[in-house]
């Protein structure tokens with residue numbers, strides 16, 4: 001397992017985030033993300049999951065603490081050359097551009113050599129099963145398909161790390177299960193590192209190798225739990241005893257944190 | 265309304281046949297009423313008289329129409345160019361926006377009729393067309409400016425984050441995010457502006473009085489003074505046909521640029 005690797009891919013140490021309006025979104029967050037992990041940040045809404053994920057992506061600086069990429073090189077401006085794909089909660093597609101152009105956007109913005117863009121875009125679309133929809137416009141797609149486009153766009157630069165902020169929260173359960181399975185299948189093949197934000201206990205247990213449980217006011221980590229079940233996971237795992245036990249453990253962790261919070 | 269389907273060919277043709285039929289009926293009633301009640305032709309000429317005026321004065325009226333067209337289109341196109349450019353500049357430079365915005369508003373709220381004499385004196389009677397163009401531009405320019413500024417600021421927050429994530433340059437952010445987001449707003453402004461340019465051109469010519477102005481507006485005033493009401497109607501008719509053409513032109517432009525993706529142009533099949 002890649003868990004045994006010594007250097008983490010990303011190390012968050014003593015992170016505190018206070019917004020300009022005085023909201024303390026995160027206090028004392030330590031987190032090592034190891035290469036090849038599928039790690040879930042699980043917690044109630046408002047506990048700073050999105051804020052943490054955005055800071056990992058470089059969208060917003062921490063007020064205190066540090067975010068290091070020990071094994072990455074740094075560019076001329078001193079920024080780590082993080083190869084990150086980000087999937088937002090909303091599909092966040094450009095309505096005026098075709099599916100193809102939406103997925104090609106990272107290339108368009110990055111001034112990379114353009115030779116094989118078309119192949120790479122088609123490849124990414126094939127990965128999410130949308131190769132036949134390259135010429136469609138987002139409004140012609142269903143919610144689940146839009147989310148797939150968004151994932152293809154995040155993958156097109158072949159990032160090392162995939163950051164996902166409640167990507168399936170707005171979808172119906174059937175579509176969500178399907179996308180969960182497809183995402184896992186891709187991850188098993190490609191083995192990027194995934195940081196997956198969710199507020200669903202079941203989703204976190206089903207997907208992850210490790211779950212980091214967070215609580216609000218202020219946002220902090222209240223517990224951590226490895227999910228030792230092997231991949232591929234499927235309906236068998238969803239209905240197994242270990243799965244149920246893990247879900248109960250995680251829920252209890254959340255409950256304990258909530259009980260201590262007078263505002264809930 | 266879809267081009268095929270359950271509505272069939274009648275529904276399609278009725279789109280043109282209904283208004284055309286109503287128009288013909290109306291003209292016939294008008295012709296009859298004028299004769300029946302003996303209405304003098306300097307009060308309300310019969311449609312046949314107007315048609316005759318349209319034919320007799322056709323060449324000279326066409327010249328006037330050409331003059332008005334040049335002024336209107338000139339003002340309209342400069343309004344589009346300057347409105348969008350200034351809107352972009354305002355978005356790039358907040359200080360510039362804060363500095364100039366009040367003056368743009370001032371130009372907008374001051375009625376053209378009130379500034380017209382001044383502009384005409386400054387530009388000079390020998391270049392009256394230019395004065396008219398400037399006045400029409402003043403009227404047509406503001407909707408494009410304000411819609412451009414609003415549109416450029418309306419880009420989706422999530423997409424802005426995405427562009428930041430991929431380190432998009434200022435130019436690319438403008439080219440691939442802000443401008444396409446603004447396009448529906450800008451085109452809305454363009455449609456309003458087209459109509460305003462024509463109103464501006466006509467009003468300015470009214471105010472200018474005689475001089476070297478030879479546009480349709482002046483022909484209307486002149487025909488009124490000479491109690492040549494059939495010609496007045498003929499000129500009016502030309503003006504409104506021109507206005508309609510302009511209207512459909514801007515509508516077509518909006519459709520051409522937006523129909524692939526924007527909700528305002530999409531016909532949903534439920």
Ligand SMILES: Nc1ncnc2c1ncn2[C@@H]1O[C@H](COP(=O)(O)OP(=O)(O)O)[C@@H](O)[C@H]1O
Pocket residue numbers: 019020021023024025043044045046047048049050051052219
């Ligand atoms: N840009 C911002 N300005 C001020 N407060 C914010 C901002 N973004 C998030 N917050 C606050 O920070 C806290 C954590 O937010 P967030 O990270 O979005 O939580 P989560 O994703 O876990 O639901 C919330 O109380 C939220 O209101």
Ligand SMILES: [Mg+2]
Pocket residue numbers: 049050051165166
């Ligand atoms: Mg969130």
